[in-house]
Amino acid sequence: xxxxxxxxxxxxxxxxxxxxxxxxxxxxxxxxxxxxxxxxxxxxxxxxxxxxxxxxxxxxxxxxxxxxxxxxxxxxxxxxxxxxxxxxxxxxxxxxxxxxxxxxxxxxxxxxxxxxxxxxxxxxxxxxxxxxxxxxxxxxxxxx
Amino acid sequence: xxxxxxxxxxxxxxxxxxxxxxxxxxxxxxxxxxxxxxxxxxxxxxxxxxxxxxxxxxxxxxxxxxxxxxxxxxxxxxxxxxxxxxxxxxxxxxxxxxxxxxxxxxxxxxxxxxxxxxxxxxxxxxxxxxxxxxxxxxxxxxxxxxxxxxxxxxxxxxxxxxxxxxxxxxxxxxxxxxxxxxxxxxxxxxxxxxxxxxxxxxxxxxxxxxxxxxxxxxxxxxxxxxxxxxxxxxxxxxxxx
Numbered sequence: 001x002x003x004x005x006x007x008x009x010x011x012x013x014x015x016x017x018x019x020x021x022x023x024x025x026x027x028x029x030x031x032x033x034x035x036x037x038x039x040x041x042x043x044x045x046x047x048x049x050x051x052x053x054x055x056x057x058x059x060x061x062x063x064x065x066x067x068x069x070x071x072x073x074x075x076x077x078x079x080x081x082x083x084x085x086x087x088x089x090x091x092x093x094x095x096x097x098x099x100x101x102x103x104x105x106x107x108x109x110x111x112x113x114x115x116x117x118x119x120x121x122x123x124x125x126x127x128x129x130x131x132x133x134x135x136x137x138x139x140x141x142x143x144x
Numbered sequence: 145x146x147x148x149x150x151x152x153x154x155x156x157x158x159x160x161x162x163x164x165x166x167x168x169x170x171x172x173x174x175x176x177x178x179x180x181x182x183x184x185x186x187x188x189x190x191x192x193x194x195x196x197x198x199x200x201x202x203x204x205x206x207x208x209x210x211x212x213x214x215x216x217x218x219x220x221x222x223x224x225x226x227x228x229x230x231x232x233x234x235x236x237x238x239x240x241x242x243x244x245x246x247x248x249x250x251x252x253x254x255x256x257x258x259x260x261x262x263x264x265x266x267x268x269x270x271x272x273x274x275x276x277x278x279x280x281x282x283x284x285x286x287x288x289x290x291x292x293x294x295x296x297x298x299x300x301x302x303x304x305x306x307x308x309x310x311x312x313x314x315x316x317x318x319x320x321x322x323x324x325x326x327x328x329x330x331x332x333x334x335x336x337x338x339x340x341x342x343x344x345x346x347x348x349x350x351x352x353x354x355x356x357x358x359x360x361x362x363x364x365x366x367x368x369x370x371x372x373x374x375x376x377x378x379x380x381x382x383x384x385x
Binding site: 065083084085086087088089107108109111113114116131132133134135136137138 | 170215218219222276277278279280281282283284285353354356357360366369370373374378379
């Protein structure tokens with residue numbers, strides 16, 4: 001029984017530790033606290049991504065199954081910022097431009113699936129991360 | 145009542161089936177599938193945490209102590225020195241693993257409302273909230289982990305109820321109905337406890353992550369079609385894809 005207990009505890013500890021290690025993120029500014037109002041200059045959020053359509057399609061080509069058959073829809077880029085999870089301190093770790101993207105892929109049998117919403121985060125023209133969903137409690141969109 | 149080994153084996157087997165199905169339906173990635181399996185298995189051990197001397201309570205408090213110690217290290221890693229972190233980690237671990245455990249043993253009652261469906265739901269919502277706010281996971285994955293916790297928990301309760309029926313002697317034991325229950329209203333304390341549990345569930349749901357993605361992924365017509373797609377070979381070529 002003690003052996004099982006030790007094994008479970010060991011497995012859980014390893015899983016938790018691996019699962020909790022924060023992924024390395026690009027360092028985008030170190031400002032702490034909430035940005036004031038919506039009058040932030042473009043300097044604070046960087047340049048608006050220009051080729052966001054091709055950047056996103058290229059980015060997703062290696063991230064989703066059957067990407068070559070995917071159908072995309074894009075919003076206009078909007079300024080946004082993202083906080084770290086509370087386990088990692090909760091401060092802002094990204095500020096830039098967010099493009100709401102909807103991606104419709106096919107199932108393995110070829111059936112077209114309901115489009116999935118993603119938020120694609122940019123720093124300049126570089127995609128830094130994608131998040132499944134239209135919203136996240138740790139992301140604040142500045143432009144509506 | 146099933147023993148620890150039985151609960152562990154059944155919860156792990158059921159979680160393996162469900163997480164494998166979610167992986168096959170492309171709801172989770174392989175890494176998330178492994179995590180879902182572990183969480184489902186742990187969910188299957190959670191109900192016996194209210195049993196003062198069970199193995200589950202030791203596992204549960206080991207996990208909780210480790211989780212909170214690791215979280216404290218992450219939060220303080222940028223400001224504390226290594227020695228400060230070691231001291232704090234030792235204090236946090238000892239306080240929870242030994243201090244809270246003793247306190248919990250004194251106040252908890254085995255097979256009380258801890259063995260109930262609403263508490264299974266509360267654990268699922270709590271896990272979803274923690275994953276979303278603390279670890280920044282998206283709402284779908286947060287809810288998948290929450291779902292697996294509740295699923296494992298319900299497997300445990302169902303197993304306990306199954307063991308209440310003695311098929312050999314064709315009788316039911318006194319424990320029948322004490323595990324898979326929705327409420328308990330025997331005493332005033334039970335009534336208050338039941339009200340608090342349901343109120344907590346409603347309160348937690350108000351701050352929980354969005355449910356749109358999980359509903360679409362698991363409880364929609366499309367989810368059913370996706371399941372049928374992966375249940376049998378869609379091209380009818382068994383093992384020859």
